[in-house]
Structures are given as C-alpha cells and as structure tokens.
Amino acid sequence: MERYYKEIYEASQSDKEKVAWCSSVGPAEILIAAGFKVYYPENHGALIGAKKLATKYIIKANSIGYSPDICSYLTSDIGAYLMNETPLKDAYNVPSIPRPDVLVYNTNQCREVQDWFKFYGNEFKIPVVGIFSPWKIKDLKKEHVEFVSNQFKNLVKELEKITQRKFDYDYFKEVINLSRECSLLWKRFLETAQNRPSPITFFDGTIHMAPAVCLRGLKEAVDYYKLLNSEVEERIKRKEGAIDNEKIRFYWEGMPIWGRLRFLSEVFEKNNSNVVASTYCNSWVFEDLSPEEPFESMAECYLKIFINRSEEVKERILVEEIQKYKCDAIIFHDAKTCPHNTNSRFGMPERLREKYGIKTLIIYGDLNDLRCFSDEQTKTLIESFPERT
Amino acid sequence: MSFFAGIDIGSSYTKICLIDEKKKIIAEDIVSSGISFEKTSKKILRRVFKKINGNFKINDIKVFVSTGVGRYNFPFKKITKTEISCLVKGMTYYFSGKGTIIDIGAEDVKMVQINEEGEEVDFKMNRKCAAGTGAFIEEISRKLRMPLKKLNNLAEQAKKSIEINSFCTVFAGTEIIHLIREGKDIKEIARGVFESFVNRILSMVKVEGKLFLAGGAVAHNPFLLKVFEEKTGITPLVPPNPQTLVAFGAALFALENKKKIDV
Known part of the structure; x- marks a missing residue:
C-alpha cells in the first residue's frame, strides 16, 4: 500500500502521468486501462477513521456547511483537506493526497459521493464524471446493464480528451482479467471463514481488503491474495482458528466502525465469539467480469452489489449468507451517517427474526464519527449474547 | 449460614443485594456511583454490612456476581454477568x-x-x-x-x-x-x-x-x-425492588454458581 500511495503521489507531481480519483465501487478498470493512476477517497476516509482522526476533521467540514448528519467519510476527508493534513504522511511518508486530473464516481453504492466529488471538482477546477446507477434493483435487467454500460463507453470518450490518447482496448481486457482474478482470490479468502473454527475474522477482512479496493485490475493485488490464501490454507490444515475458542459465529451487516476495530475484535474474542463474514467485505467481489464483454460485464457486476439491491434481494442474500457461514446471529451496524449502507431501518432485523428465526443484534455507531458510538453499551450488547445462548 | 451477593455498578448508582441460600433478601443498598467504582464498591459493602450487623465480613459472602457498566471494576473476586441477564433473572423470579x-x-x-x-x-x-x-x-x-x-x-x-x-x-x-x-x-x-x-x-x-x-x-x-x-x-x-432488581438477579446467579467456583 505504501508503494501504491507513493506512486500515485509521484504521478500527481509529474507532467507525464495522470491521476483519477474514483469512488470505491466505481469503474476503476476503465481508469486503469486509460492510463490513470487511481486514488480512492473512501480508502483515505477509512484510514482517517482507523487512525481515530475523524472527529478532528469532521467538525472542520461542518463549519463550512457540510452537516454532521451526512456521510462521515465525506466530512472527515474534506475536513482533512481543509486542514491540509492526511494520515498518509505518518502511515506511508506521503506528503499529501495526490492532486487529481479527473474525478469519477458511481452512485451504485451511495448518492452522497456525487456531492463529495463535486466539492473537489470545484476545488481543483477539473472534470467530474458521474455514473448513475439504477438503485434498489430487484431483478437485474438488460436495460439496466445497457444504461450503465453506455455511460461507461461515454466515460472512455471523456477520458480520451483528458489523456489525449486513444483508449487501449487490449489493455482494458487485460485489466478486466486481472480484476476478475483478484476478485476470485479475494472471494476464496473470505470463504475460508466457512471452516469451523474460522481462520479469519471480519476484522482481518477489513484490513486485507485494501488491495481488492485500491489495486484491483493490477497484478500486485493478484500476487497479494495468492500469498495471503496460501497462508490461510495452511492455517486451515492446522485447524487453527483466528480466535482460540470459537463458540459463537456472527455475521456483520453494514459498515465497519473504523476507529474501533481493535476494541471490537477484542470484545468478541474475549467472549469466544468470532465475526466470521460480512456483506461489507463481500462488496468487492466481481467474479462475473469478462474480457469478452468488458463494459457490459462491468455494468452487471457493479449493479449487482448488495448495497444496490432491493430489500427482498438483500433479505434473501442475508439468509443465504448466514446459512453458508453457519452463523448464530447477525449484527446490524446502524451507522448514523450512512443510511445507504445501514439495513436495519426498514424492518429487516424483525423480518429475519420472525420469518427465519435468525437472532439479531443492532449496534448503533458510525463508520468514522465515534461520537455516535458507545463502547460500554456495545460491550454489554456483545457480552450478553453468549449469556443467553 | 451462607450469603450471596449481587452488585450492580451502574453509571449513576451502585446497587447491592445480599441473599441467603433460600433466596431471601438479607439486605440491600443504593449509593451514588461517583467517580471511582472501586471506592464506591467498598463503600457500599461497608454500609450494607453495617445494616446486617457490625461483625459481618466480606468472607461471609460465598460468591459475588458483579454487573452493570462497572462490573469489571469491582475490586474483589467475582463472576461478571451483563445487566441484561441479571435483569431477566431477577424479573422472572417474580413474574x-x-x-x-x-x-x-x-x-x-x-x-x-x-x-x-x-x-x-x-x-x-x-x-x-x-x-x-x-x-x-x-x-x-x-x-x-x-x-x-x-x-x-x-x-x-x-x-x-x-x-x-x-x-x-x-x-x-x-x-x-x-x-x-x-x-x-x-x-x-x-x-x-x-x-x-x-x-x-x-x-x-x-x-x-x-x-x-x-x-x-x-x-x-x-x-x-x-x-x-x-x-x-x-x-x-x-417487582417490589425495581431499582435493585438487577443486583438481586446477580445475587441469584451468585447462588447458582456456589458450587461452580472455588471461593
């Protein structure tokens, strides 16, 4: 990751290379194939959260009119920019975030990315290109795919204007292949959690997912996951669990609470509980990418992500996942500033409990804004579960 | 005579309940939790012991179960339980x-x-x-x-x-x-x-x-x-003791655990 961030920063300082900023489930493969170094503000937001710097930055963004009720990735990232600070400095010795040449977002994951990217579009006076995805999809239809793949094709034209270079379709297919391979390897890693005891935790996943987010489409990600999987497979052979005495298995739905990963992982471990799988980490699995139909398969993959589906589809997926990973209960993280990726607000926990007998817990918190999270309340909630089973 | 104690160290108040082997409440007390859960725990023990009789000592209690936000701060040997389990335990004793x-x-x-x-x-x-x-x-x-x-x-x-x-x-x-x-x-x-x-x-x-x-x-x-x-x-x-009910539930757990732990 250090090399990745250094390379983007260097590209941003050079006249020869171009930098694109992309939303985390945005059309990265097209940007890479067009010759851009790709930077993901959401990864930067997560880093700010994990370094417990978010509250410092959020209030700065609030002061210029960005509400504390909107996405705290957005407010912490913009706040850090306003204060001319970045955790990249301490983490990777990178002096600043890379200045972009274009900003590209996809609304498949949330609607607030457009306002986030528009802020930077105005700041840097550069083009902002949005991919608009139909939302809450129940049955994915050909028209949905065409609508988005056409936008991808138009994006290529926009990018050619910026790079002054013809788009390399052969390289694009290569990138698609690498991205697919990365996805399959990442999926294999996540699926090792089906073992009992699970060799991994959700918290491991939130760290190891960085290449699937930031390096997909590049060989480095493929190499990383090959190595990671070989280590995890050794653990499975040795029947080595991620925690010592796995008695209870949880499924995590919703965003991670970045500033409390360690705290939460320790509370679960102390209670012989492991959060083995999540919808969140699974969001970067694009196994249906195909070099034969690169635009269409990309459109399909990016539309199919969990967060972009209807309540009915989400319900079905959650039930299947809980069975697949043999979980004793599902934890919903109700993230105060992330309504799009909070699935406990329209009766889902109640439906899972009443229709399928699935046990549910709701943790109130936030992805970055730790003022919305209570250590004590959450600890009591997690500890009470083994006491009642 | 063996006694069993539940202590519920809440964010504002600390509650204690002592019961005997027949689940009879011997004494209860409530004090403000203050800023040191440890000091408060000692204070409430002193008070409740005094209520029973002047000679009562900590060793007269066979098992402690501590609960509430400060359950880990109770400075004596104890079993911890969440207040949720203690609440259910106490309430289902009465209803x-x-x-x-x-x-x-x-x-x-x-x-x-x-x-x-x-x-x-x-x-x-x-x-x-x-x-x-x-x-x-x-x-x-x-x-x-x-x-x-x-x-x-x-x-x-x-x-x-x-x-x-x-x-x-x-x-x-x-x-x-x-x-x-x-x-x-x-x-x-x-x-x-x-x-x-x-x-x-x-x-x-x-x-x-x-x-x-x-x-x-x-x-x-x-x-x-x-x-x-x-x-x-x-x-x-x-229940008759709504504020100390969780401490009572903890005391019931203490009684249940009397044979399980070495005291």
Missing part, C-alpha cells in the same frame, strides 16, 4: 409468562423480550442518547428546580397534557421554560414530560405479551406506570 421487560436506568434503557419459559429472545438498547432514559426526567426536574416527587404529584393532578419533544433532553428543557413563559399549566407540562418520555421508549420497542418494568426511573417516578398503562393498554408488572 412468569411471555412479555417485554423494560428497564429504565439513569443513562440507558434496556428492552428485553422473553418467551413463555422466561428465556430472552430479543434485546435492544437505546442509541447513544439520553432521551427515554432516567437522565431525561432528572434533567427536567433540575431545570424546573423541582424534586421528582413533586413532578410526579403535579403530573398526577393534570387532566390533559402538553406535548413535549422527546428527541433531545436539553431542548425539551428549553421548550418547557418557553411553555412556562407562555403561562401554560405546570401540571399539564409535568404530565407532558412523562408522556414524552414513555412515547420515546415505546418508539424503540414493540410491547408483546405482558409488560414488566424495572429500574431507577420506575422506582422514583410512580406516575410512569400510569402512563405506560394508558399508552399500551397493559397493566405493568413491577
């Missing part, structure tokens, strides 16, 4: 049947659904927000410079109520001052405070079956029972 337990503490409200067998089937807590917790009523009473007892008495006398927001404790206080300035009836305002409080709790949980209430807010605000009954159509069941 049976499927229902919803609502425990209203100083800074949180816990809502537990139990089945016919008295087993916990679902559990919820409030968000990180004081509305719907004892802190709400305490804050209003502070703002009005009126003891809780008086607030209860006034509310009981009102024939109707004035609606007060239930989303922010601080602004509900400001709203009340505004209503007083407007010359509204203080009795109706007082009743509005309790209705707003109960509305907030009922927005967090669907009451199914019987309604069991506990917690400091219930102990100190008897008018709440009437409001709960009006809003749900269910007569609430309240």
Whole structure:
C-alpha cells in the first residue's frame, strides 16, 4: 500500500502521468486501462477513521456547511483537506493526497459521493464524471446493464480528451482479467471463514481488503491474495482458528466502525465469539467480469452489489449468507451517517427474526464519527449474547 | 449460614443485594456511583454490612456476581454477568409468562423480550442518547428546580397534557421554560414530560405479551406506570425492588454458581 500511495503521489507531481480519483465501487478498470493512476477517497476516509482522526476533521467540514448528519467519510476527508493534513504522511511518508486530473464516481453504492466529488471538482477546477446507477434493483435487467454500460463507453470518450490518447482496448481486457482474478482470490479468502473454527475474522477482512479496493485490475493485488490464501490454507490444515475458542459465529451487516476495530475484535474474542463474514467485505467481489464483454460485464457486476439491491434481494442474500457461514446471529451496524449502507431501518432485523428465526443484534455507531458510538453499551450488547445462548 | 451477593455498578448508582441460600433478601443498598467504582464498591459493602450487623465480613459472602457498566471494576473476586441477564433473572423470579421487560436506568434503557419459559429472545438498547432514559426526567426536574416527587404529584393532578419533544433532553428543557413563559399549566407540562418520555421508549420497542418494568426511573417516578398503562393498554408488572432488581438477579446467579467456583 505504501508503494501504491507513493506512486500515485509521484504521478500527481509529474507532467507525464495522470491521476483519477474514483469512488470505491466505481469503474476503476476503465481508469486503469486509460492510463490513470487511481486514488480512492473512501480508502483515505477509512484510514482517517482507523487512525481515530475523524472527529478532528469532521467538525472542520461542518463549519463550512457540510452537516454532521451526512456521510462521515465525506466530512472527515474534506475536513482533512481543509486542514491540509492526511494520515498518509505518518502511515506511508506521503506528503499529501495526490492532486487529481479527473474525478469519477458511481452512485451504485451511495448518492452522497456525487456531492463529495463535486466539492473537489470545484476545488481543483477539473472534470467530474458521474455514473448513475439504477438503485434498489430487484431483478437485474438488460436495460439496466445497457444504461450503465453506455455511460461507461461515454466515460472512455471523456477520458480520451483528458489523456489525449486513444483508449487501449487490449489493455482494458487485460485489466478486466486481472480484476476478475483478484476478485476470485479475494472471494476464496473470505470463504475460508466457512471452516469451523474460522481462520479469519471480519476484522482481518477489513484490513486485507485494501488491495481488492485500491489495486484491483493490477497484478500486485493478484500476487497479494495468492500469498495471503496460501497462508490461510495452511492455517486451515492446522485447524487453527483466528480466535482460540470459537463458540459463537456472527455475521456483520453494514459498515465497519473504523476507529474501533481493535476494541471490537477484542470484545468478541474475549467472549469466544468470532465475526466470521460480512456483506461489507463481500462488496468487492466481481467474479462475473469478462474480457469478452468488458463494459457490459462491468455494468452487471457493479449493479449487482448488495448495497444496490432491493430489500427482498438483500433479505434473501442475508439468509443465504448466514446459512453458508453457519452463523448464530447477525449484527446490524446502524451507522448514523450512512443510511445507504445501514439495513436495519426498514424492518429487516424483525423480518429475519420472525420469518427465519435468525437472532439479531443492532449496534448503533458510525463508520468514522465515534461520537455516535458507545463502547460500554456495545460491550454489554456483545457480552450478553453468549449469556443467553 | 451462607450469603450471596449481587452488585450492580451502574453509571449513576451502585446497587447491592445480599441473599441467603433460600433466596431471601438479607439486605440491600443504593449509593451514588461517583467517580471511582472501586471506592464506591467498598463503600457500599461497608454500609450494607453495617445494616446486617457490625461483625459481618466480606468472607461471609460465598460468591459475588458483579454487573452493570462497572462490573469489571469491582475490586474483589467475582463472576461478571451483563445487566441484561441479571435483569431477566431477577424479573422472572417474580413474574412468569411471555412479555417485554423494560428497564429504565439513569443513562440507558434496556428492552428485553422473553418467551413463555422466561428465556430472552430479543434485546435492544437505546442509541447513544439520553432521551427515554432516567437522565431525561432528572434533567427536567433540575431545570424546573423541582424534586421528582413533586413532578410526579403535579403530573398526577393534570387532566390533559402538553406535548413535549422527546428527541433531545436539553431542548425539551428549553421548550418547557418557553411553555412556562407562555403561562401554560405546570401540571399539564409535568404530565407532558412523562408522556414524552414513555412515547420515546415505546418508539424503540414493540410491547408483546405482558409488560414488566424495572429500574431507577420506575422506582422514583410512580406516575410512569400510569402512563405506560394508558399508552399500551397493559397493566405493568413491577417487582417490589425495581431499582435493585438487577443486583438481586446477580445475587441469584451468585447462588447458582456456589458450587461452580472455588471461593
């Protein structure tokens, strides 16, 4: 990751290379194939959260009119920019975030990315290109795919204007292949959690997912996951669990609470509980990418992500996942500033409990804004579960 | 004679309950939790021992179960349990049947659904927000410079109520001052405070079956029972010791564990 961030920063300082900023489930493969170094503000937001710097930055963004009720990735990232600070400095010795040449977002994951990217579009006076995805999809239809793949094709034209270079379709297919391979390897890693005891935790996943987010489409990600999987497979052979005495298995739905990963992982471990799988980490699995139909398969993959589906589809997926990973209960993280990726607000926990007998817990918190999270309340909630089973 | 103790170290108050082998309550006490849970634990032990008799010592207690937010801060050898399990344990000692337990503490409200067998089937807590917790009523009473007892008495006398927001404790206080300035009836305002409080709790949980209430807010605000009954159509069941019920549940766990641990 250090090399990745250094390379983007260097590209941003050079006249020869171009930098694109992309939303985390945005059309990265097209940007890479067009010759851009790709930077993901959401990864930067997560880093700010994990370094417990978010509250410092959020209030700065609030002061210029960005509400504390909107996405705290957005407010912490913009706040850090306003204060001319970045955790990249301490983490990777990178002096600043890379200045972009274009900003590209996809609304498949949330609607607030457009306002986030528009802020930077105005700041840097550069083009902002949005991919608009139909939302809450129940049955994915050909028209949905065409609508988005056409936008991808138009994006290529926009990018050619910026790079002054013809788009390399052969390289694009290569990138698609690498991205697919990365996805399959990442999926294999996540699926090792089906073992009992699970060799991994959700918290491991939130760290190891960085290449699937930031390096997909590049060989480095493929190499990383090959190595990671070989280590995890050794653990499975040795029947080595991620925690010592796995008695209870949880499924995590919703965003991670970045500033409390360690705290939460320790509370679960102390209670012989492991959060083995999540919808969140699974969001970067694009196994249906195909070099034969690169635009269409990309459109399909990016539309199919969990967060972009209807309540009915989400319900079905959650039930299947809980069975697949043999979980004793599902934890919903109700993230105060992330309504799009909070699935406990329209009766889902109640439906899972009443229709399928699935046990549910709701943790109130936030992805970055730790003022919305209570250590004590959450600890009591997690500890009470083994006491009642 | 063997004794068993449950200590519930809450955010505002620490409660203790000592029982004998027949589950008879020998002594109970409540003190402010203060800023050192450890010191408070020692203080409440001294007080409760004195209540029993001057010669009672810590070694006379076979097992301690500590619960509440400060459960790990109890400085003597103990078993820890969450307040949720202790609450269910205590409540199902007094009552049976499927229902919803609502425990209203100083800074949180816990809502537990139990089945016919008295087993916990679902559990919820409030968000990180004081509305719907004892802190709400305490804050209003502070703002009005009126003891809780008086607030209860006034509310009981009102024939109707004035609606007060239930989303922010601080602004509900400001709203009340505004209503007083407007010359509204203080009795109706007082009743509005309790209705707003109960509305907030009922927005967090669907009451199914019987309604069991506990917690400091219930102990100190008897008018709440009437409001709960009006809003749900269910007569609430309240144990004799609503504020120390969780400590009592912890003491029952202590008794159950007497053979399991080496003391």
